[in-house]
Amino acid sequence: MEFKTILFYLFSAITVVAALRVITARNPVHAALFLVLAFFNVAGLWMLLQAEFLALALIMVYVGAVMVLFLFVVMMLDINIERMRQGFWNNLPLGALVGLLMVGEMAVVLSGRYFGLANLPPQNMPANYSNTKELARLLYTDYAYPFEIASVILLVAIIAAVMLTLRGRKDNKAMHSSDQIAVKAKDRMRLVKMSPEVELPAVAAKEGE
Amino acid sequence: MEAIVLPFVEGLLGPLWPAVKPVWPLVWTLVKIVLILSPLLLSVAYLTFWERKVIGWMQVRIGPNRVGPWGLLQPIADGLKLFFKEVLFPTAADKKLFVLGPVMAIAPALAAWAVIPFSPGWVLANVDAGVLYLLAISSVGVYGIIVAGWASNSKYPFFGAMRASAQMISYEVSMGLGLITVLMVSNSLNLTEIVGAQSKGQFAGWGLGVFSWNWLPLLPMFAVYLISGVAETNRAPFDVVEGESEIVAGHMVEYSGMAFAMFFLAEYANMILISAMTSIFFLGGWLSPFGFLQQIPLVGVAFSNGFHWMAFKMAAILFFFLWIRATFPRYRYDQIMRLGWKVFVPLTLVWILVVGVWMMTPLTIWK
Numbered sequence A: 001m002e003f004k005t006i007l008f009y010l011f012s013a014i015t016v017v018a019a020l021r022v023i024t025a026r027n028p029v030h031a032a033l034f035l036v037l038a039f040f041n042v043a044g045l046w047m048l049l050q051a052e053f054l055a056l057a058l059i060m061v062y063v064g065a066v067m068v069l070f071l072f073v074v075m076m077l078d079i080n081i082e083r084m085r086q087g088f089w090n091n092l093p094l095g096a097l098v099g100l101l102m103v104g105e106m107a108v109v110l111s112g113r114y115f116g117l118a119n120l121p122p123q124n125m126p127a128n129y130s131n132t133k134e135l136a137r138l139l140y141t142d143y144a145y146p147f148e149i150a151s152v153i154l155l156v157a158i159i160a161a162v163m164l165t166l167r168g169r170k171d172n173k174a175m176h177s178s179d180q181i182a183v184k185a186k187d188r189m190r191l192v193k194m195s196p197e198v199e200l201p202a203v204a205a206k207e208g209e
Numbered sequence B: 001m002e003a004i005v006l007p008f009v010e011g012l013l014g015p016l017w018p019a020v021k022p023v024w025p026l027v028w029t030l031v032k033i034v035l036i037l038s039p040l041l042l043s044v045a046y047l048t049f050w051e052r053k054v055i056g057w058m059q060v061r062i063g064p065n066r067v068g069p070w071g072l073l074q075p076i077a078d079g080l081k082l083f084f085k086e087v088l089f090p091t092a093a094d095k096k097l098f099v100l101g102p103v104m105a106i107a108p109a110l111a112a113w114a115v116i117p118f119s120p121g122w123v124l125a126n127v128d129a130g131v132l133y134l135l136a137i138s139s140v141g142v143y144g145i146i147v148a149g150w151a152s153n154s155k156y157p158f159f160g161a162m163r164a165s166a167q168m169i170s171y172e173v174s175m176g177l178g179l180i181t182v183l184m185v186s187n188s189l190n191l192t193e194i195v196g197a198q199s200k201g202q203f204a205g206w207g208l209g210v211f212s213w214n215w216l217p218l219l220p221m222f223a224v225y226l227i228s229g230v231a232e233t234n235r236a237p238f239d240v241v242e243g244e245s246e247i248v249a250g251h252m253v254e255y256s257g258m259a260f261a262m263f264f265l266a267e268y269a270n271m272i273l274i275s276a277m278t279s280i281f282f283l284g285g286w287l288s289p290f291g292f293l294q295q296i297p298l299v300g301v302a303f304s305n306g307f308h309w310m311a312f313k314m315a316a317i318l319f320f321f322l323w324i325r326a327t328f329p330r331y332r333y334d335q336i337m338r339l340g341w342k343v344f345v346p347l348t349l350v351w352i353l354v355v356g357v358w359m360m361t362p363l364t365i366w367k
Helices: A003-024 A028-048 A052-076 A081-086 A088-110 A131-142 A144-165 A177-182 A202-207 B002-058 B074-084 B095-115 B130-140 B142-151 B155-186 B191-197 B219-232 B257-281 B291-295 B299-303 B307-327 B333-360
Strands: none
Touching: A003 A028, A028 A052, A028 B095, A028 B142, A052 A131, A052 B130, A052 B142, A052 B155, A131 A144, B002 B074, B002 B095, B002 B257, B002 B307, B074 B257, B095 B130, B095 B142, B095 B257, B130 B142, B130 B155, B130 B191, B130 B257, B142 B155, B142 B257, B155 B191, B155 B219, B155 B333, B191 B257, B219 B257, B219 B307, B219 B333, B257 B307, B291 B299
């Protein structure tokens, strides 16, 4: 058996186990961390397919950013696990349907040769073949407009998400840097002039004698 | 380097060589890993010592000077002390994740060194997607802090974890965008080729390589990258994650002994990593700044390209890290976020456009 084959089975076994643990783990934080493990192993599988850009982008975007924010939210929530499990049987039919659909699609893709869909490029690439460069060339030349349009749609989605959640609160205490920089010493401190000694009242002066 | 070692090993093993041959690539990779990691861990130990000395001098103190000559054995003593201390587990902690936290902190800090070239050919894995690999690995580093903070099941570590996740994601963005200009001008993602691209140009031809490196044409990006690097490693003045006066030590509050030392190792290994990356991306790696001085007899050798320049540049950047720690007060949290998102990100986006236009005009200096 080739070393690559051993690696493939190792990565896939860990991916399957981690993916199962994502849905069976009782603690949501553990589930999120198992999802991270699954992502890592999928990245390893993609690396075996010589798709190094996709593999590293998966780690950078999903593991490095999306899952960090996901964990951030999951940790903040005080999740009642018992209540989350209540709807299991009600939601099962819909979930099973979606699952079956996905299995069917995967089957069509994986057995593409049987369905006459196999249109994969030859596997034997020259030594200086760079997946990253090829992807960039396609994205920025042949598919430049679709790529730009997709980016703009994403940008619109980002701005919309911010606008939907942005409510100006009346008790907002956020400070503005420009106001802070514009502050002069006069605005913050009042110098009071007073004489260093105070004349004692006449009565006190008499007692002192 | 393998070409020099291989005949020697073959001769040494003699008849046993055929038995070793199938596993030789594995053995050789392990040897290279040891050759990279042991000097790295030694540098980490002496970086802590240097830091204490430098900060001491800046504050008109002497710094550690009791253990060994000039206090040189201090980091060894510290290490031994931490090694023999007990690792305590808080009762309400999530035990498995509590152990996993320090491991997840140190693993990316060491794994990133796989693609760092120290000199032409002196690299564990000379991969084409080196920059991508570094970005991917360094984005994973935050997990150690988050997991440790959550698993401790305590207030201050949790605050530290939340601050860390927000801060490190913010500054990764500006670091990544800053690197885009570097790969635009170097036309490669391979670290060795990025250094090679900096050895070309008008000034390099005159032997004044220092003006051909990326730091000069990409000066704003150099500044952004350096400052983001400080924020990314949670060093002062961006050390709100472990701000002593606010949240004691952040995610490390509940850790003791070797588990605590792992976070320290990770932090300092990351500092050295950032300094190596900055010298490769912006300061010409192992290239000599004044190549024309090579003609001087005897001392000229020092002005040829080589690892010593890389080490010198890394040391200079590390000194910068220590220097600003002793100089600046800690940033306020909202100011950190403002600097990352409202200053650095727009600046990098504009500079990508500027460099792109510059490269397309006849004035381009990158051919």
